[in-house]
Amino acid sequence: MAYNTDTHAVAAAHGHATFMGVDNRKMAFWAFIGSECLLFGSLIATYLVYKGRSLVGPYPHEILNIPFTSFSTFDLLMSSLAMVLALAAIQRADMKQGKLWLFVTALLGLIFLGGQFWEFSHFLHEGLGLTTNLFGSTFYVLTGTHGAHVTVGVIWLLTLWIQALRGKLGPQNALTVEITGLYWHFVDVVWIVIFTVVYLIQ
Amino acid sequence: MKSWLTTTDHKRIGLLYFWTAFGFFMIGGLEALIIRAQLVRPDGGLGVSAETFNQLFTMHGTTMVFLALMPLSAAFFNFIIPLQIGARDVAFPRLNAFSYWVFLLGGLFLNASFIAGPLFGADGLSVAPDAGWFGYANLTSRQFSPGPNVDFWLLGLQILGIASLAAGFNFVVTILNMRAPGMRMLRLPPFTWMTLITQFLVITAFPVITVALVLLMFDRFFGTHFFLPAGGGDPILWQHLFWMFGHPEVYILILPAMGIISEVLPTFSKKPLFGYTVVVYSGVVIAFLGWSVWSHHMFSTGLGPIADSVFAGTTMLIAIPTGVKIFNWIGTLWGGQIRFTTSLLFAVGFIAMFIIGGLSGVTHASAPSDLQQTDTYYVVAHIHYVLFGGTILGLFSGIYYWWPKMTGRFLSEGMGKVHFWLTLIGMNLAFFPMHFSGLLGMPRRIYTYPAELGVTRFNQLSTIGAFIIGIATLVFFWNLLRTRWRPSNAPANPWGGATLEWAIPSPPPVYNFTVIPTVASRLPLWQTERHGPMTPLPDQPPAPIHVPGGSWWPMITAFGLPIIAMGALAHLIPIVLAGAAVVVVGIYRWAYEPFEM
Numbered sequence: 001m002a003y004n005t006d007t008h009a010v011a012a013a014h015g016h017a018t019f020m021g022v023d024n025r026k027m028a029f030w031a032f033i034g035s036e037c038l039l040f041g042s043l044i045a046t047y048l049v050y051k052g053r054s055l056v057g058p059y060p061h062e063i064l065n066i067p068f069t070s071f072s073t074f075d076l077l078m079s080s081l082a083m084v085l086a087l088a089a090i091q092r093a094d095m096k097q098g099k100l101w102l103f104v105t106a107l108l109g110l111i112f113l114g115g116q117f118w119e120f121s122h123f124l125h126e127g128l129g130l131t132t133n134l135f136g137s138t139f140y141v142l143t144g145t146h147g148a149h150v151t152v153g154v155i156w157l158l159t160l161w162i163q164a165l166r167g168k169l170g171p172q173n174a175l176t177v178e179i180t181g182l183y184w185h186f187v188d189v190v191w192i193v194i195f196t197v198v199y200l201i202q
Numbered sequence: 203m204k205s206w207l208t209t210t211d212h213k214r215i216g217l218l219y220f221w222t223a224f225g226f227f228m229i230g231g232l233e234a235l236i237i238r239a240q241l242v243r244p245d246g247g248l249g250v251s252a253e254t255f256n257q258l259f260t261m262h263g264t265t266m267v268f269l270a271l272m273p274l275s276a277a278f279f280n281f282i283i284p285l286q287i288g289a290r291d292v293a294f295p296r297l298n299a300f301s302y303w304v305f306l307l308g309g310l311f312l313n314a315s316f317i318a319g320p321l322f323g324a325d326g327l328s329v330a331p332d333a334g335w336f337g338y339a340n341l342t343s344r345q346f347s348p349g350p351n352v353d354f355w356l357l358g359l360q361i362l363g364i365a366s367l368a369a370g371f372n373f374v375v376t377i378l379n380m381r382a383p384g385m386r387m388l389r390l391p392p393f394t395w396m397t398l399i400t401q402f403l404v405i406t407a408f409p410v411i412t413v414a415l416v417l418l419m420f421d422r423f424f425g426t427h428f429f430l431p432a433g434g435g436d437p438i439l440w441q442h443l444f445w446m447f448g449h450p451e452v453y454i455l456i457l458p459a460m461g462i463i464s465e466v467l468p469t470f471s472k473k474p475l476f477g478y479t480v481v482v483y484s485g486v487v488i489a490f491l492g493w494s495v496w497s498h499h500m501f502s503t504g505l506g507p508i509a510d511s512v513f514a515g516t517t518m519l520i521a522i523p524t525g526v527k528i529f530n531w532i533g534t535l536w537g538g539q540i541r542f543t544t545s546l547l548f549a550v551g552f553i554a555m556f557i558i559g560g561l562s563g564v565t566h567a568s569a570p571s572d573l574q575q576t577d578t579y580y581v582v583a584h585i586h587y588v589l590f591g592g593t594i595l596g597l598f599s600g601i602y603y604w605w606p607k608m609t610g611r612f613l614s615e616g617m618g619k620v621h622f623w624l625t626l627i628g629m630n631l632a633f634f635p636m637h638f639s640g641l642l643g644m645p646r647r648i649y650t651y652p653a654e655l656g657v658t659r660f661n662q663l664s665t666i667g668a669f670i671i672g673i674a675t676l677v678f679f680w681n682l683l684r685t686r687w688r689p690s691n692a693p694a695n696p697w698g699g700a701t702l703e704w705a706i707p708s709p710p711p712v713y714n715f716t717v718i719p720t721v722a723s724r725l726p727l728w729q730t731e732r733h734g735p736m737t738p739l740p741d742q743p744p745a746p747i748h749v750p751g752g753s754w755w756p757m758i759t760a761f762g763l764p765i766i767a768m769g770a771l772a773h774l775i776p777i778v779l780a781g782a783a784v785v786v787v788g789i790y791r792w793a794y795e796p797f798e799m
Contacts, residue, residue, distance in 0.1 A: 018379040024293040027379055028371045031405055035367060039409035042443060046417065046428070055434045130424055134434050137426040141417065159790075 029179050033186045040190050043145060044197055047138040054133035060202050063126055065119070072115040073195050076150075079108030080188045083181045093171040099164045102177075105184065106157035109150055116147050139198065146194055149187045156180055208752030210295035211712060215302050216281030217608065222306050223273035224682075229313065230265035231675060233258045238632070238668035241661050244653040255649035256332035257351070261312075263335030264355065267455065268362050269309045271589065274597050275458035276305075279373055279397050281608055285703035285710060286391045288382025288719050290749070293375040296756045296792060301369040303760035308361035311764045315354035321772075322350045331355035334647065336448060337418070339429030339440035344422050350771055353422065356415045357767040363408045363415075364763065370404035373397060382702070384721035388482070391701045392475055395482050396461030399489045403450045403457075406493075411447035414440060423770070438503055445496035453492040455589060456556075457485060459596025460527060463549040466603050467531055469699045470546040471538025474725055477530045484523035484530075491520045501569045502576040510569040517567035524560055528553060543697070544618030548599035551626050555591025559584055562637065577647075580640030586633040598625070598678070606692035610709040611685040617677055624674035631667025635660035700725035705739055713747040716740050755795060759788030 018024060086101035120140070128136045160180060163169040169177075209215060237258050240250040250258070284292055292298050315330040322329055332351045333342045342352045377390070377398045390398070417428040418440070427433025429440045468475045475481060497505055497513040505513075531553055540546070562584040566572045575581055598621075605613050639657040640646075651657060695704035704727055706715060716739050719726065723733035762784030769777030 019381040019383075019385070020379050022379065024375050024379055028294065028375045031371045031374045035371070035405040035409050038406050039413060042410045042413035042446075046413070046439065046443075049436070049439060050434070053434050130420075131426050131433075134427065137420065137428060141420060141426075 023175055025179055029182050043142045047142050050134040050138050054135045056133050058126055058128045060135055063123060063128055064199055066199055069195060069199050072112050075108050076112045076188050076191055079105050080185050082108060083184045087177050087181050090171055090177050091174045095164060095170060099161060102157055102161040102164060106154050106161060109154040113147060113150055142194060146190060153184050153187055205752060207757060208754050210299050210750055210752055212280045212284050212292050212298060213710060215298050216277050218302050219273050219280055220277035223270055223277060226265055226269035226309055230262050230270050231672060233262040235668055235672050237262065238665040240649060242665040244651055244658055246650045250649060252649045257328055257330035259647055260331045260334050264331065267335060271455050271593050273305055276369060278600055282604060282703055283376060283394055283397055285714060286394045286701050287377060287380060287385055288702050288715060289380040290714050292372055293380055294372045295750055296753050297368050297372050300756035300760055301365045303757045304361060304365035304763060307760055307764045308358055308365060311361060311767055312354060312358035324349060336444050339437035342418060343430055353771050356418050357770055360412060360415050361763050361767060363412050366404050367408050370401045373401045382718050382721050388479060389721055389724045392464035392481055393461035396457045396485050399485050400454050400457045403454050403489055407447045407450035410443055414443035441500050441503065445499045449496040450492045453489055455593050459593045462596045462600035463552050466545050466549040466599050467534045469697050470541045470543055471535050473534055473538040476533030481527055481530050484526045487523040488520060491516060495520060498567060501572045514567050514569050518564060521564050528557060544615055544622055545599050545602035547622045548595050552592060552595040552599060555587055555595060559587025559591050562587060575640060577645055578640035579636040579644045579646055582646050583633050583636035583640060590629055606696050607703055607708045609685060610690035610692045611688045612692055613681050613685060617681040621674050621678045624670055628667045628670030628674055632664045632671060635663040700728040702726055712749050716743040753795060755788050755792035759785055759792060762788060
């Protein structure tokens, strides 16, 4: 494979100043987030359409644990705060703080996933399986899709954290961290909607 | 060979898209010919079984929509858009290569179902999808479709959706961000504009069908009841989700063709596009309204008078911006110095045929009349007038127009005219009688019909027409092939076009533009009332231009997806995990390989 080592000339040839003044990757990510809104929108719509149409129990009010999930939600919100702190630190070249907050963000994401794992196994124990009723199917597919997004985010954050530990992530990568943050905040916002629709409005 | 496998050059990817999509177009056409040969007389002309017939019409529709028309448009997006906006490549060259490989592998995966029967212990060779191209629930359930047929369909479409979405993000960013200096939004060529609108529809519509397919996958693989009444599920939900994707998809198919003829008509009339801004805005309006009409596919499900009226109203509204475009195209021709090249013939053919398809579309918009037409050949006539008479004729027009730019070689105008007239006669012979056979009560998707129905004559005409289209396509294929042995003598601007792709040699050098032009008007190469033509670009770049090298990782990452799908088909979790591992490794190597843009 022949790569160009003369990156400066390539960058100049491509004109890094984009027409809209926004980095290509960042704009693509906004487009991706727009697309994801439709994905989660369709899943949430499916949940709402089938609300109250389960033929057998367990029904949502018998099984959903609002205090526990409120804690998970708080945890995820705090992870967004940690993400903001990580980006701010990396932008001002404070890699010590940057590493710390990247790790905290990923850790809070992992705690959320642990909570979801506990919740799923608890529900299974209570008799709500994927195929038990429409509530089970729509609940697991919706929250499971969200959980998969959190998992991808955690892997992504840990990748950046390891890069930072190896000294390969610096302020020159602030944009990469910012895009990671865009994704992470989006996943957080989606959870707020899911928490409201599934847990709070029963 | 290696340079093609690893290429990230948008022009090469465009050619790969073109030839692959054209191959699938031929396969889809062959399926159509078998269907028509079977229907040439009552009780079956070929002795095709009901099962095979179901597979043929399902694969014909799926192939033409997802493997022929969309990727043929994508061939032009790839080749032409960076040239029209004055860029050296798309925003994400490797993602672009990834889209192509995913499309190719997804298409091969779908078509592999034709010979995969023995692997699944089926009676015959073929286990191709057989539930129709819109796969209505609960025909697609395990109960009614126990074999792997529908699994091939739902997994294949999910793979193809990834290709479309990746291309969608890529082209939105390319068009908005990679424009040459001075190329303001209302200086974008109309084809670029329609492409931009199309990509917005892609990135908003494909997530919806992805969800529908995932839910169907859960029903079939894991025993949920999303679309199964036995567990409280509602088959109508499938129709809502499918058509919320499916109607924007119609505009995903037609808007690029509208863009193409909005380039061709001005060039061959030597007049600027009449009402450029109105053409652009009506494209935007069509896309917006395209999101509010999906239930007109579902009048017969009994939505109730209010929903019926609303969706009938929005559907009729779409006729307004569409009609606006048609009058603008006619206005462009009006008083122009018209040259009847093959490309222009196809563009004019588009206008005429699309009007017929549009008019029958308005008759579907009216709910009471639609109830008479649902699931009859009248609908088949409509869809073929808009997608063949519209999209295909538009794409042909684009091929004759841009082929010299893409290859440096001219297609034969003489053979092109034979191709055009055979196509036009063939399609009207094939599809016009379907209006009558449909209104006389012939249902679509039946493999035989009784002579007493009185539709035999119409079916015979349709079959003759279909075979004329087949001959026309062979003429076209030969025309394409023979250019390989023709001299590479196309000048930079053979038709006198006004847009930037004509400012550079044919075929373009790998870096496209020796210097990035600065754009001062909507028609940079023409002398207009207010602007002179731009100064020609230098023959040689003033400084060496470095272009990004190739990469294996887009193709390798793409290979993981059909592996996952094959594992799912065979219910073998280790194969699914192996495919996922390929994707993950591919993404990491891709992200960390030294590839500068």
